[in-house]
Amino acid sequence: MKISTKGRYALEALTYMASLEKDTPVNIREIADQTGIPLKYLEQIFFRLRKSGILVAKRGPSGGFLLNPALPQITVGDVVRAVETDIKPVVCLKSREHCESGIYDTCVTRLLWKRISDAVESVLDGVTLQSLGDAYKEKKS
Amino acid sequence: MKISTKGRYALEALTYMASLEKDTPVNIREIADQTGIPLKYLEQIFFRLRKSGILVAKRGPSGGFLLNPALPQITVGDVVRAVETDIKPVVCLKSREHCESGIYDTCVTRLLWKRISDAVESVLDGVTLQSLGDAYKEKKS
DNA sequence: ATAATTCCTATTGACAATATAGGAATTAGG
DNA sequence: CCTAATTCCTATATTGTCAATAGGAATTAT
Numbered sequence: 203m204k205i206s207t208k209g210r211y212a213l214e215a216l217t218y219m220a221s222l223e224k225d226t227p228v229n230i231r232e233i234a235d236q237t238g239i240p241l242k243y244l245e246q247i248f249f250r251l252r253k254s255g256i257l258v259a260k261r262g263p264s265g266g267f268l269l270n271p272a273l274p275q276i277t278v279g280d281v282v283r284a285v286e287t288d289i290k291p292v293v294c295l296k297s298r299e300h301c302e303s304g305i306y307d308t309c310v311t312r313l314l315w316k317r318i319s320d321a322v323e324s325v326l327d328g329v330t331l332q333s334l335g336d337a338y339k340e341k342k343s
Numbered sequence: 344m345k346i347s348t349k350g351r352y353a354l355e356a357l358t359y360m361a362s363l364e365k366d367t368p369v370n371i372r373e374i375a376d377q378t379g380i381p382l383k384y385l386e387q388i389f390f391r392l393r394k395s396g397i398l399v400a401k402r403g404p405s406g407g408f409l410l411n412p413a414l415p416q417i418t419v420g421d422v423v424r425a426v427e428t429d430i431k432p433v434v435c436l437k438s439r440e441h442c443e444s445g446i447y448d449t450c451v452t453r454l455l456w457k458r459i460s461d462a463v464e465s466v467l468d469g470v471t472l473q474s475l476g477d478a479y480k481e482k483k484s
Numbered sequence: 485a486t487a488a489t490t491c492c493t494a495t496t497g498a499c500a501a502t503a504t505a506g507g508a509a510t511t512a513g514g
Numbered sequence: 515c516c517t518a519a520t521t522c523c524t525a526t527a528t529t530g531t532c533a534a535t536a537g538g539a540a541t542t543a544t
Contacts, residue, residue: 203346203463205432205456207533213452230490238444243534249491262542263488278455287531291346303379308482310475311354314419314466315346321462322344325455334451341449347501371521384503390522403511404519428500491540502529509522514515 208285211239212247213334216256216281219269220335221342227259227266247285254284269331278334279326289323291315349426352380353388354475357397357422360410361476362483368400368407388426395425410472419475420467430464432456 215233222228230248234241248267251257256276257267269276283289292315293300303309356374363369371389375382389408392398397417398408410417424430433456435442444450 203344203427203430203432205344206531210433210452213455217451227489229488240534242536245490246492246534252490259490260542261488261490261540262544264543265489265541267490286344289344291344292351308479310358310478310482311351313478314354314470314475318463318466321466322459325459325462329455334455337451337454338449341451348503349501368520370519381503383505386521387503387523393521400521401511402509402519402521403513404517405512406510406520408521486544488543489541492538494536496533496535498531498533500529500531502527504527505525507523510520512517512519514517 203291205282206286208247209282211237211244212251212281212285213278215239215244215247216251216269216276216331217334217338219267220331221338223335225268225271227264227268229266233267250285251281254280256280256284274332276331277327278329278331279323281331282326290319291322295319344432346423347427349388350423352378352385353392353422353426354419356380356385356388357392357410357417357472358475358479360408361472362479364476366409366412368405368409370407374408391426392422395421397421397425415473417472418468419470419472420464422472423467431460432463436460 214237218233218237219228230244231241233239234244237244248257248259252259252267255273256270258270259265259267290296292312294302294306294309294312295315298306301309301312306312355378359374359378360369371385372382374380375385389398389400393400393408396414397411399411400406400408431437433453435444435447435450435453436456439447442450442453447453
């Protein structure tokens with residue numbers, strides 16, 4: 203029951219960005235240095251975050267990334283879903299076809315996994331990046 | 344964010360056992376056959392479940408395993424904790440020493456993981472094997 | 485033009501989860 | 515007592531996914 207480093211890294215990097223409250227692009231190298239996340243790995247993560255619309259990129263000198271200003275209410279759930287390949291605790295929650303045992307209709311444990319999955323997503327969806335960034339600023343000051 | 348097969352297998356096997364409501368030992372081979380879990384793998388899982396007191400074993404011919412009759416209220420949380428090596432979504436929830444980043448005190452994302460972990464465990468601890476066994480019996484009839 | 489940056493994919497490396505194997509210990513029943 | 519059935523326990527192999535590295539293409543400010 204582990205959160206992948208992709209999810210952790212994404213959130214730590216974005217929390218840092220949110221705390222800056224900048225409206226000009228932030229250099230990814232600066233973020234990597236400040237957070238200790240491997241640069242090239244962070245590039246991959248930001249690539250996904252941009253494709254999913256959470257980040258906006260600007261290339262070339264003095265380029266960088268910016269939290270999408272059109273989406274002021276990005277949640278942790280948005281972020282984790284963008285970078286994590288599988289957010290469900292068991293594959294059979296994705297669809298009937300993913301059930302590996304052929305007893306989909308009489309499976310009682312799946313209902314339990316569903317409750318867990320719902321509980322997790324409800325926490326994830328209830329926290330915004332903004333609030334994390336604010337808390338981070340608060341703690342550093 | 345995956346539940347390991349150890350956790351799933353353990354729960355499926357025990358649900359099956361609970362549904363039988365037997366007070367004589369159940370052969371592990373029967374359970375493996377009925378659930379499709381690899382026999383030798385299930386042996387390992389049951390080994391842990393016995394060590395943690397959830398199961399009672401009887402060796403020799405007509406031996407087998409029995410849900411510990413002294414513990415009528417075993418929860419899913421008990422089971423998962425017995426077989427899963429790591430139930431926490433990030434290691435830094437275990438103790439300060441497990442923090443990998445050296446910013447334990449100002450880490451804001453850890454508080455989020457904590458909320459998720461608590462939400463998960465609260466579901467796990469709120470469901471008994473008995474209730475799963477009953478639901479299973481119900482569905483099969 | 486050049487240098488700084490993001491973009492994108494491929495590949496490698498490391499590690500934990502999964503599964504298999506084999507024999508030791510125990511015990512019921514003849 | 516002997517045998518066969520079972521759990522007990524540890525070691526090892528296998529697999530798969532995650533994590534990380536690498537390298538060059540595309541873009542753009544100066």
